[in-house]
Amino acid sequence: MVAQAIASEAANMTINKKSLSERDICSKYITPSLTQAGWDLQTQVREEVSFTDGQIIVKGKTVKRGKPKRADYILYYRSNIPLAVIEAKDNNHSVGDGMQQALAYADDDSALSLPFVFSSNGDAFLFHDKTVKTGDVEQELSLDQFPSPDELWERYCRWKGFKETALEVVTQDFYSDGSGKEPRYYQVNAINRTIEGIAQGKRRLLLVMATGTGKTYTAFQIIWRLWKAQQCKRVLFLADRNILVDQTKNNDFKPFGKAMHKIVKRTADPAYEIYLALYQALTGTEDDKNIYKEFSPDFFDLIVIDECHRGSAKEDSQWREILEYFDSAIHIGLTATPKETKYVSNIHYFGDPIYTYTLKQGIQDGFLAPYRVVRLDFDKDLAGWRPEEGKTDKFGHEIEDRIYNQKDFDRNLVLEKRTELVARSITEFLKGTSRYDKVIVFCDNIDHAERMRQALVNQNADMVQENRKYVMRITGDNDEGKAELENFIDPESRYPVIATTSKLMTTGVDAKTTKLVVLDSRIQSMTEFKQIIGRGTRINPDYDKYFFTIMDFKKATELFADEDFDGPPICIYEPGADESPVPPEDLDETIEDESLAEEFAEGETLVDGTTPPDIDLDTSPVKPRRYYVKDVEVSVVAERVQYFDPHSGKLITESLKDYTKKRVGEEYSTLTDFIQQWTTAERKQAIIEELEEHGILFDALADEVGKDFGPFDLICHVAFDQPPLTRKERSENVRKQNYFTEYGEQARLVLEALLDKYADEGISNLEDISVLNVDPFSQWGTPVEIIQAFGGKSQFLEAVNKLKNMLYDAAT
Incomplete structure (x- = not known):
């Protein structure tokens, strides 16, 4: 019996099971149990399986990966049929201590969707069987009672109701x-x-x-x-x-x-x-x-x-x-x-x-790119615009006297300076990031997409001079634009960089390197909105694409707050319902002739069998399709940035400070709790990383509070209303205590340089020994030589830890 053999071996070798690591428990107890039960270690057993990539966490302009979900064992009947997950713990835990974690991994809705779940500490197995409808769902098994592949497969088939033919x-x-x-x-x-x-x-x-x-x-x-x-x-x-x-x-x-x-x-x-x-x-x-x-x-x-x-x-x-x-x-x-x-x-x-x-699951697993939203509101969009009596557009048509607002702009009435302002805002954003980041600008119709192309060409004249295809209109009616769609999608093709479009690029355009999605379209359809957001969600590490930005000029991102955005679809269909007038959900697909034309490639037919209608953009002697006004000024009255919250999967719509206070409060109930954990932590960076995984955006917070404050003071100030100290103030407090006098001259130089590094760049420099490879440390010798100035590595680390403690003991 495997349990007796293992016990005998442990007794002979006087192994103290409590001293073994989790991996030792796996190799000495769990894996032998699987082998004895008939599991093939080569084809049916996978160990330490990371089944997600780890969520991407955006820190200003830098990104990092959170921890992936990792199962200790996944068991397969065949390579394509996962049956069970095993969560291992060291022997200082009970047999069932890993069960809740394992059940989370086996969850039907958000993880591996497995029917059989095991937890073990090397003494036995706790077995949770989801296929059991009555009786004991969980039972403890000895090490030699682990079920065989055929036994679990038989239970699985019985549970699924498979017939032999299936x-x-x-x-x-x-x-x-x-x-x-x-x-x-x-x-x-x-x-x-x-x-x-x-x-x-x-x-x-x-x-x-x-x-x-x-x-x-x-x-x-x-x-x-x-x-x-x-x-x-x-x-x-x-x-x-x-x-x-x-x-x-x-x-x-x-x-x-x-x-x-x-x-x-x-x-x-x-x-x-x-x-x-x-x-x-x-x-x-x-x-x-x-x-x-x-x-x-x-x-x-x-x-x-x-x-x-x-x-x-x-x-x-x-x-x-x-x-x-x-x-x-x-x-x-x-x-x-x-x-x-x-x-x-x-x-x-x-x-x-x-x-x-869902999108939320994909982002949390790290398979999809998170996003941030830059929302800009214009004065005429918020307050509306009414023409003075007798006002004519640039073609001489007298403009109908009424109040025009955001739902009219670019559909019934064009404010040309509004288009110019959108193009200028996009261009300024790219100048702050990269002029070669791929951009899709979604417009209300083909006419709007063409005018936006012209405005972007004028704002980016230097780039267009470099290559005329820097900005292209890619719409269903334009052969040259459609011919550039493959180049826009191809990561290796630099041009086009900016694509203006209406409907053609909403669905199925696999543009993996799109980093900016611009919404200057009034989107009422949740289906269309989801499809448009999907243009930016792909990740491409080879081209540094880990997240994307949504720039919204027409309040489209308010749909993020709709519970239907990432929720389960619900059928509300009514057979035989009268579709006249056109339902609001379908307005964007039917109200504009351009939209209908753009749904299909040239030479193709519409759903009703007709060819796409001609697009009449000319003015008429009677009432024009839309008015074009070139002399009405438009200005930005509000701008805000919203962030994807990895905790809830929603946009952070409250202030960043309020959001931080709430998130920190979920981790630390009092200031004392936070300070105690911070001061006792050997690596302060570990606390910072943990808070970042819970959605704390330190770079963005520093933009609001002050860039000279470190994470410790940002948290103390924002979450617990304490007056913050800058890194420089903390370093000066340490210098006043004559801390360096107990060290030799070279060691003092090193500690003072580390303190300067902290004041300039932050705590990470005190916790990464590789800092000794850069100036000014490299001028004083190799890292080994520098450490010897302290008497050895342990003494060096002790001195650095003391320095860290003094930084936060001083006027905390």
């Missing part, structure tokens, strides 16, 4: 090219839940995954497993934009090779197995042009609908007819933003999402 597809492996790339934990959850749902007989499934989390890669793995298991022999991938189809074919779907075919001509070729198509390539205004009918209704076994919140979401759309024609196939909808209105519903068609992974 096992082949459920156990089919992921695709692997040998590069080591594996699906992330949430992708595994999405893939397995979809595969299992299909195995259990589901025919309509909806996957909701935030932009930038790999929906297409997830879809590829689903299709691959179903295809390899012969469950689905012919597959159709549908999208409504050419760029979405091409990105899919050339990237994630590439392993399908010669079995894959993109339908580009109006003919149906039945010789392939994996098809990709635009809706527009399959349909036409006349029945004989509906190419999809050249396939038999049962030709496809599976249809994947990309960005399913768009055209096919409507029951009466021409595109929905394709899905209804292939009704016998399994339909999987993919979207970051399911559309749920009184008139249109993804859930009504697909059912409740089989898996959801």
Whole structure:
């Protein structure tokens, strides 16, 4: 018996189990138990698994990673089916001390979604079985009672209700090219839940995954497993934009090779197995042009609908007819933003999402970029503008007498100086960051996007002289602009840098290096808002893209405060509801002819089968489409910066000081508690890092309170109303105490230089021995030689610790 063998070995070697580290407990007790139970350490057991990347924490212009979530063990039946998590503790803890942590890792909604959970301290296992409906959910097992892979798999299959016929597809492996790339934990959850749902007989499934989390890669793995298991022999991938189809074919779907075919001509070729198509390539205004009918209704076994919140979401759309024609196939909808209105519903068609992974989860896991918001309010936006009697626009049209406000600007009336002010604000921001950071400027319509392009060209004349494509309008009506979309997306292509657009770039544009998203569009649709925010959420470390900024000129970011922004989709659809007049949710998609035209590439048809309408931007002798006013001044009356709160996943809308006070109060109930922890901590930087992980933004706080104050004084002042001391004041207080006289001359020079470093740059210089490699220390010898001036490393560290204590003992 393994427990007896381990006990005998421990007795023979007189091992004191209490003295063993957590890793020793794993290697000497837990791993042998797994081996004895029949688990293959090479294929079924993974140790110290980091399943998140660690949240990105932004500190001013610098970024750092928080701690990733790490499981001590994850157990797999096969490489694609995780079954259990084990949390290990050293023997100074009880058997069940790791259970709550392990349950958090196994959580269905925000983590690994595992049914079997174990905790161990090397004496035994505490086993939590989520599949148990009645009886003991938790029980203690001895070291030699750990369940075998077959035992857990049998429980799992019984719990899921799998029939024998389902096992082949459920156990089919992921695709692997040998590069080591594996699906992330949430992708595994999405893939397995979809595969299992299909195995259990589901025919309509909806996957909701935030932009930038790999929906297409997830879809590829689903299709691959179903295809390899012969469950689905012919597959159709549908999208409504050419760029979405091409990105899919050339990237994630590439392993399908010669079995894959993109339908580009109006003919149906039945010789392939994996098809990709635009809706527009399959349909036409006349029945004989509906190419999809050249396939038999049962030709496809599976249809994947990309960005399913768009055209096919409507029951009466021409595109929905394709899905209804292939009704016998399994339909999987993919979207970051399911559309749920009184008139249109993804859930009504697909059912409740089989898996959801939100923007908030993606940011907290470190897979998506956090954001900050720069909100600018203009005087005319807030107060409105009314023309004086007889006022004419620049084309001589008399302007209708009424109050024009933000909802009118750039739609019914154009204040040209407002456009110039937006362009100037964007340019000033880039001059403070980088003139080559990729920027998308979302405008209300094509006319607005063109005027914004012109204004940005004038504000960036030096950059445009360097390359005329520095600013480009990328809209559906402009061939040259659309031709630059791939270059804008390509991280290796410097130009275009700034893209002005309306609708074309809201969905499916995989621009990984976008660092600034500008909102000068009045966005009323939550679906559209989520899609636009998704343009900035991708991370690209190779190009220093870890976070992005949203610059908002039309109050669009107020939608962040809506509980629907990152909440679960709820079906409110009413079948047969009258869609006239146009529902508010769809106004941005229908009210402007430009918007309709821009939804589709040239030569394609609209949902109703018609071609996009001509865009009339000219004035008319009667009433113009919009007035253009060039002589009305506009000014900024308010500007504020809001930060993503890693604690709640929301924007910090209260003052930074109030927010800091609240967060610190959650960690330290009194000033005494904080000071005690600070003074006793061997590494002050550890406390700083912990507070940063809880959302304290020290750089931003220093901008408000004063850049000469260190984190200790910022916390004491802001959270506990204490008068702060600057770093220089603290260093001077130490000098007054004649502390250095007990050391030799060279040691005194080193300590005084360290004190100067603290006064100039902060506490981190006192806690990183590598500081001895830089000036002025490098002038006095190598780090080893400098440390010898104190008598050795321990004496040097003792002197530095004493210096740190005196800094904060003095007038704390």
